[in-house]
Amino acid sequence: MDYKIVTKDLNAYFGEVHSVKGVGIRIPKNAITAVIGPSGCGKSTLIRCMNRMHEVVRGARVTGKVLLDNRDIYSSQMDPVLVRTKVGMVFQKPNPFPTMSIYDNVVAGLRLNGERDWKKLDSAVERSLKLAALWDEVKNQLDASGVGISGGQQQRLCIARALAVEPEVLLLDEPCSALDPIATAKIEDLLFDLKDKYTIVIVTHNMQQAARVADFTAFMYLGELIEFDVTKKMFEHPEKELTEKYITGRFG
Amino acid sequence: MNRYQYRRTKNALASCLALACVILALIPLVYILAEVVMKGAPALSWQFLTNRTTGTGEPGEGIGNAIVGTLLLVFYAALIGLPIGILTGVYVSEYGNNKFGTTVRFFNDVLANFPSIVVGLLAYALVVSYLNVGFSLIAGSVALAIIMIPIVANTTEEALRMVPNSLREGALALGVPRWKTVLKVILVNGRAGVVTGALLGIARISGETAPLLLTAFYSNYWSLSPTEPVASLPLTIFRYYSSPSQVLLQQAWGAALVLILMVLALNISVRFLMWSRTGRSKAVRKTWIIRLSRKT
Amino acid sequence: MAVATLSLVLVWLLVLRMVFDAQQSIARFGPGFLTGGIWDTNRDVYGALPFIFGTLLTTGIAVLIGVPLSIGIATYLSELAPPWLRSPLSFVLELLAAVPSVIYGLWAMYALRPVMVKSVEPFLHSILGWTPFFEGDSVGLDKFVAGIILAIMIIPTITSVSKEAMKAVPDSQREAALSLGATRYETTSMAVLSYARSGIFGACILGLGRAVGETMAVTMTIGNSNRISWSLLDPGQTMASLIANNWGEAQGLQLSALIEMGLVLFVIALIVNAFARLMVGRFMKRIPSTGGGL
Numbered sequence: 001m002d003y004k005i006v007t008k009d010l011n012a013y014f015g016e017v018h019s020v021k022g023v024g025i026r027i028p029k030n031a032i033t034a035v036i037g038p039s040g041c042g043k044s045t046l047i048r049c050m051n052r053m054h055e056v057v058r059g060a061r062v063t064g065k066v067l068l069d070n071r072d073i074y075s076s077q078m079d080p081v082l083v084r085t086k087v088g089m090v091f092q093k094p095n096p097f098p099t100m101s102i103y104d105n106v107v108a109g110l111r112l113n114g115e116r117d118w119k120k121l122d123s124a125v126e127r128s129l130k131l132a133a134l135w136d137e138v139k140n141q142l143d144a145s146g147v148g149i150s151g152g153q154q155q156r157l158c159i160a161r162a163l164a165v166e167p168e169v170l171l172l173d174e175p176c177s178a179l180d181p182i183a184t185a186k187i188e189d190l191l192f193d194l195k196d197k198y199t200i201v202i203v204t205h206n207m208q209q210a211a212r213v214a215d216f217t218a219f220m221y222l223g224e225l226i227e228f229d230v231t232k233k234m235f236e237h238p239e240k241e242l243t244e245k246y247i248t249g250r251f252g
Numbered sequence: 253m254n255r256y257q258y259r260r261t262k263n264a265l266a267s268c269l270a271l272a273c274v275i276l277a278l279i280p281l282v283y284i285l286a287e288v289v290m291k292g293a294p295a296l297s298w299q300f301l302t303n304r305t306t307g308t309g310e311p312g313e314g315i316g317n318a319i320v321g322t323l324l325l326v327f328y329a330a331l332i333g334l335p336i337g338i339l340t341g342v343y344v345s346e347y348g349n350n351k352f353g354t355t356v357r358f359f360n361d362v363l364a365n366f367p368s369i370v371v372g373l374l375a376y377a378l379v380v381s382y383l384n385v386g387f388s389l390i391a392g393s394v395a396l397a398i399i400m401i402p403i404v405a406n407t408t409e410e411a412l413r414m415v416p417n418s419l420r421e422g423a424l425a426l427g428v429p430r431w432k433t434v435l436k437v438i439l440v441n442g443r444a445g446v447v448t449g450a451l452l453g454i455a456r457i458s459g460e461t462a463p464l465l466l467t468a469f470y471s472n473y474w475s476l477s478p479t480e481p482v483a484s485l486p487l488t489i490f491r492y493y494s495s496p497s498q499v500l501l502q503q504a505w506g507a508a509l510v511l512i513l514m515v516l517a518l519n520i521s522v523r524f525l526m527w528s529r530t531g532r533s534k535a536v537r538k539t540w541i542i543r544l545s546r547k548t
Numbered sequence: 549m550a551v552a553t554l555s556l557v558l559v560w561l562l563v564l565r566m567v568f569d570a571q572q573s574i575a576r577f578g579p580g581f582l583t584g585g586i587w588d589t590n591r592d593v594y595g596a597l598p599f600i601f602g603t604l605l606t607t608g609i610a611v612l613i614g615v616p617l618s619i620g621i622a623t624y625l626s627e628l629a630p631p632w633l634r635s636p637l638s639f640v641l642e643l644l645a646a647v648p649s650v651i652y653g654l655w656a657m658y659a660l661r662p663v664m665v666k667s668v669e670p671f672l673h674s675i676l677g678w679t680p681f682f683e684g685d686s687v688g689l690d691k692f693v694a695g696i697i698l699a700i701m702i703i704p705t706i707t708s709v710s711k712e713a714m715k716a717v718p719d720s721q722r723e724a725a726l727s728l729g730a731t732r733y734e735t736t737s738m739a740v741l742s743y744a745r746s747g748i749f750g751a752c753i754l755g756l757g758r759a760v761g762e763t764m765a766v767t768m769t770i771g772n773s774n775r776i777s778w779s780l781l782d783p784g785q786t787m788a789s790l791i792a793n794n795w796g797e798a799q800g801l802q803l804s805a806l807i808e809m810g811l812v813l814f815v816i817a818l819i820v821n822a823f824a825r826l827m828v829g830r831f832m833k834r835i836p837s838t839g840g841g842l
Contacts, residue, residue: 058631082256085729095720099742108738109728114255158724165728236821259731270628273620274637278709280700281644284655291658359556362821365705365754367761367790368649370817374808377565378558398559401578459648462763462788466795486650486764493654493768508651519646523639 002029004052004169004199010064012045012054012096019045021223031202032191036207042223043203047171064175084195087169088162092177094154103142105157109165124164133190133191134158152183172202188213207241211235288508294508305472305483315507317474321483326454328393333400334450341408346434364402371398372463380467388477396460400453411445447539448522455518459511463488485511565809572804574714581808587774592806596812598776602784603760609695610702611761615752618706626714627736645704653768656697661688670780686781697765704754709754709828713747714740750827756818763788789811
């Protein structure tokens with residue numbers, strides 16, 4: 001099996017607090033991997049290490065290696081800016097740029113890279129919004145403000161924005177926790193369509209979502225990676241007792 | 253250079269530019285302080301501080317009456333301004349969650365940044381013109397009080413806002429009348445804010461010149477009377493600054509030094525007060541420039 | 549509460565009194581006061597135009613120079629400075645605001661002016677002398693120097709409010725930009741400055757208001773000439789400095805005219821400051837909502 005991201009002895013700290021403890025995880029390529037676990041187990045921190053967003057917080061640091069296609073993204077020659085173009089992220093609360101239109105939001109990343117050809121930009125907008133299952137809803141109001149649409153639509157806009165720069169990996173940090181069930185379903189559907197071209201890692205506190213959406217699942221507890229397996233197998237025959245306890249709801 | 257390198261260079265340049273702005277802004281500050289100290293220090297002497305001004309450049313004159321004048325002006329201004337400022341601040345914080353309160357707060361903010369010469373005109377209109385007192389100490393104090401009020405009101409209000417509601421509710425639940433609760437709350441928890449406001453206000457008004465030009469005018473004599481013109485430090489500087497006489501010019505620098513020491517001491521002690529109450533340092537945030545976040 | 553009402557009422561009453569005192573001048577010149585270009589005590593003719601003009605020019609310079617600097621400083625303080633530096637640096641900048649205006653004037657006269665006369669102004673004259681703004685020679689007491697001092701004085705104001713506006717931008721916005729692969733500068737420009745722009749704009753207007761009303765430093769550097777002149781290297785006069793300069797000996801119609809000038813200044817200051825406060829206030833209220841648009 002091909003692995004897109006491999007971490008080796010990854011540790012993440014917020015000052016003195018040790019959030020991620022010696023995690024070695026392998027994310028399969030072109031598949032959806034879910035990371036589950038109780039609140040505070042470090043799952044968000046883990047994926048934020050994968051696109052070097054963790055270090056943005058004051059006092060945060062990372063040790064260990066994170067290999068993207070066998071190259072360590074934390075090596076001193078690596079510029080975080082380049083890493084983040086390859087590994088995109090969608091956050092828990094939708095955060096479109098309020099001063100920009102829907103169109104401008106989607107192409108924000110492309111414009112950073114100097115793309116000026118409006119034909120290319122137009123096609124990128126259409127492509128990205130279609131991938132994010134938002135095109136039909138907003139194609140006639142691309143000039144509308146990025147925040148003038150519903151929460152679910154905003155989140156899909158953020159997904160489109162992240163996809164427009166054509167990353168190789170898409171990280172989603174509890175993307176549906178602020179959304180209603182219908183919006184959630186729409187997003188889960190589009191993730192299915194995305195995995196052909198992208199490697200997807202989704203953090204979720206909702207086990208049913210993981211069961212529905214993910215090919216593989218990782219279970220974390222108190223900063224450690226407890227178990228990683230094919231989703232079906234993990235939910236039906238978990239190997240670790242802790243995993244079983246969590247899945248059956250006996251804690252967290 | 254490809255696009256990526258261009259972006260990196262732009263980033264580095266922008267950071268340097270921002271830092272350059274900071275340094276550029278600090279240069280005048282350092283320069284001014286250095287000049288005032290260097291040119292003002294030679295003027296300092298016991299005589300300088302105790303003799304009165306004559307404006308003639310004769311040896312033996314000093315700025316004693318100007319120092320006293322400034323102290324008097326500030327004293328009377330505080331006498332008028334502190335109570336009004338505190339009361340306004342209390343009102344806005346405790347009772348002012350309505351349209352009227354918002355209006356008061358708004359006017360307060362606008363007034364805080366008002367040109368001081370216009371304030372001088374207002375004081376002139378009241379004391380010198382309408383009450384026909386003429387150029388006088390009290391007119392000057394009124395002008396300074398008007399400048400002081402928004403500052404004190406702001407800091408008072410902020411300090412009171414930070415007091416947790418549970419305190420107020422607890423007192424009310426025990427049947428303590430509203431005004432007593434408010435009093436207790438200020439005395440115990442809002443004290444820091446009031447003191448900060450007072451100090452900031454005093455720092456600000458000690459240096460004001462324009463309003464005094466129109467109201468307190470000037471005097472070469474020792475004067476304690478509220479209805480007579482009075483000397484003041486800033487006006488002394490203004491009078492002497494363009495004088496051809498080296499003696500008077502040096503006196504201007506000396507007065508500047510005394511004034512700046514006063515103002516800096518006050519500002520630093522405010523900061524010190526804030527630091528020593530780190531838990532409540534957010535509560536006593538300095539606002540004499542502008543007051544911002546309003547969440548009514 | 550009574551106190552608050554009373555003070556408000558009092559202020560308006562004082563304005564009325566000012567109008568009363570100015571009536572002589574108002575009656576004589578009418579609206580022509582604002583457009584009259586002559587201020588002559590000998591002939592007892594007074595017009596405000598030269599001073600409105602002077603105020604506009606000096607304020608213009610102050611804003612032109614002060615705003616970019618302030619935004620740069622605010623950006624540094626809000627986004628770039630190491631955490632241990634932020635507080636002390638902010639404090640030092642506030643000290644810049646604490647220096648009394650008259651001391652700024654004193655310093656400008658004896659420290660800034662020689663530099664201006666010897667190097668800066670001749671330089672500007674040599675490259676920009678063909679424009680009406682930099683014609684003529686100067687002795688260092690002119691609108692340009694006044695403008696520079698004003699710029700220094702309004703920097704703390706604009707910086708402080710802009711910094712607050714920028715700090716109020718939610719981190720999620722910065723994260724959005726960063727996750728797209730934006731550099732620090734790009735993040736600041738795309739996510740922070742855009743978002744905060746109405747607050748920053750309000751800050752600039754506040755600075756403008758401060759510049760309009762600033763008296764002493766301007767009086768001491770502007771050269772006190774009542775003529776209208778486009779050149780920044782020529783002396784001039786602002787509304788505030790006119791009042792400051794002439795108050796002592798003014799009587800009768802002149803005094804009345806000065807008070808009328810004060811009223812004009814009052815109105816302008818009121819409008820500018822109120823507008824600025826509204827802008828900043830509205831921006832601050834909008835922060836918590838992401839769905840509300842800007």
